Amino acid sequence: MPGIALRHDFGPGGFTLDAAFDVPDRGVTALFGPSGCGKSTILAAVAGLLRPRAGRVEIGGAVVLDTSRGVFVPPERRRCGVVFQDARLFPHLSVETNLRYGQRRAPRDAAGPGFEEVVALLGIGHLLDRRPSGLSGGERQRVALGRALLARPRILLMDEPLAALDAARRAEVLPFLARLRDAAGMPILYVTHALDEVDALADHLVLLEAGRVVAAGPVAALAARTDLPLAARRDAGVLLDCQVARASEEGLTTLDFPGGTLATTLHPGPPGTRLRVRVRARDVAVATLEPHGISTRNILRGTLAEITPVPGTAEAFVRVAVGPSDILARITRDSVARLGLAQGMALWALVKAVTFDHRVVGAAAQDAPREED
Numbered sequence: 001m002p003g004i005a006l007r008h009d010f011g012p013g014g015f016t017l018d019a020a021f022d023v024p025d026r027g028v029t030a031l032f033g034p035s036g037c038g039k040s041t042i043l044a045a046v047a048g049l050l051r052p053r054a055g056r057v058e059i060g061g062a063v064v065l066d067t068s069r070g071v072f073v074p075p076e077r078r079r080c081g082v083v084f085q086d087a088r089l090f091p092h093l094s095v096e097t098n099l100r101y102g103q104r105r106a107p108r109d110a111a112g113p114g115f116e117e118v119v120a121l122l123g124i125g126h127l128l129d130r131r132p133s134g135l136s137g138g139e140r141q142r143v144a145l146g147r148a149l150l151a152r153p154r155i156l157l158m159d160e161p162l163a164a165l166d167a168a169r170r171a172e173v174l175p176f177l178a179r180l181r182d183a184a185g186m187p188i189l190y191v192t193h194a195l196d197e198v199d200a201l202a203d204h205l206v207l208l209e210a211g212r213v214v215a216a217g218p219v220a221a222l223a224a225r226t227d228l229p230l231a232a233r234r235d236a237g238v239l240l241d242c243q244v245a246r247a248s249e250e251g252l253t254t255l256d257f258p259g260g261t262l263a264t265t266l267h268p269g270p271p272g273t274r275l276r277v278r279v280r281a282r283d284v285a286v287a288t289l290e291p292h293g294i295s296t297r298n299i300l301r302g303t304l305a306e307i308t309p310v311p312g313t314a315e316a317f318v319r320v321a322v323g324p325s326d327i328l329a330r331i332t333r334d335s336v337a338r339l340g341l342a343q344g345m346a347l348w349a350l351v352k353a354v355t356f357d358h359r360v361v362g363a364a365a366q367d368a369p370r371e372e373d
């Protein structure tokens with residue numbers, strides 16, 4: 001049975017939510033979808049701030065809602081750590097007192113990182129004596145994350161925690177969120193409509209549309225599917241979990257991924273640095289013979305696994321299996337016909353060295369947060 005199953009409506013003719021999905025015990029599960037699809041409503045129902053018409057919510061083995069048995073645990077006893085867009089710190093209290101407030105709410109027997117550890121994790125040691133009004137938006141969010149974590153919740157619920165920040169502040173907070181995810185040891189349910197946050201943080205993805213779950217599963221598996229609304233986006237493409245192998249003298253970095261290597265102009269960190277790379281389908285070309293004498297640096301040999309026409313366009317997705325990994329190319333159907341492409345044939349995927357969006361997800365040695373290039 002899924003951990004979360006909810007049915008709700010806001011009166012006749014209004015929005016209807018009918019969604020069920022699992023939240024794995026570890027890592028970030030992102031709720032992703034267009035505005036108004038029900039993401040915040042789900043989060044509110046999990047936190048106990050909204051009482052759905054029907055449903056069941058199980059968090060960390062505890063059933064906090066089961067309408068069929070009349071179970072409704074009030075929000076303050078659910079042990080959900082909630083972080084909103086705006087930090088909602090107590091303005092009259094220092095950062096330290098705000099954090100201690102969270103700490104005091106932790107049950108005695110609950111395990112989790114201690115005060116010093118959380119302060120170090122979020123890099124807020126130098127802010128402890130300040131009031132929230134003296135902090136930047138990014139700093140405020142880091143304190144809010146710390147306060148939520150110190151209460152040692154069963155789950156962290158984050159409702160677009162970066163949405164109110166400008167690009168520079170988002171880039172500042174994202175690496176801390178990634179560290180928190182790795183250190184928290186608890187599930188995080190993360191609402192966003194920003195795909196780059198999904199790429200950077202999410203392990204699992206729940207795709208929502210009009211109150212319903214379109215698909216759910218590991219984020220890389222969903223990114224590679226051509227039948228989902230994600231495929232219609234300009235930045236549609238596969239996500240590859242890579243590791244820095246080496247840096248060359250020519251200024252290129254070699255990344256290993258399951259099934260091959262990619263050269264990139266990025267310098268994400270020393271060998272061993274783990275990162276997730278988005279290879280956009282629009283940036284991939286294919287060839288039926290191994291190309292020579294071209295500038296494209298990454299020429300990956302694989303097998304043509306699938307051709308999927310893109311509805312309403314003259315284009316098609318071509319899925320190339322490179323070892324256990326998939327690469328997607330978006331090319332014209334004219335090219336599909338001209339090259340005589342067919343499932344099972346050998347195919348070379350051509351990927352420019354400069355075209356990756358990427359996020360560092362783990363450092364090689366000391367885990368210092370990095371901002372991406």
Ligand SMILES: Nc1ncnc2c1ncn2[C@@H]1O[C@H](COP(=O)(O)OP(=O)(O)OP(=O)(O)O)[C@@H](O)[C@H]1O
Nearest residue numbers: 010014015033034035036037038039040041042193
């Ligand atoms: N209290 C309410 N009364 C009536 N309708 C509501 C209420 N709260 C939310 N809705 C409607 O329910 C739908 C889902 O809202 P919700 O806030 O969950 O969407 P969302 O996916 O979080 O959107 P966004 O990304 O814009 O925050 C919307 O159509 C919204 O107008």
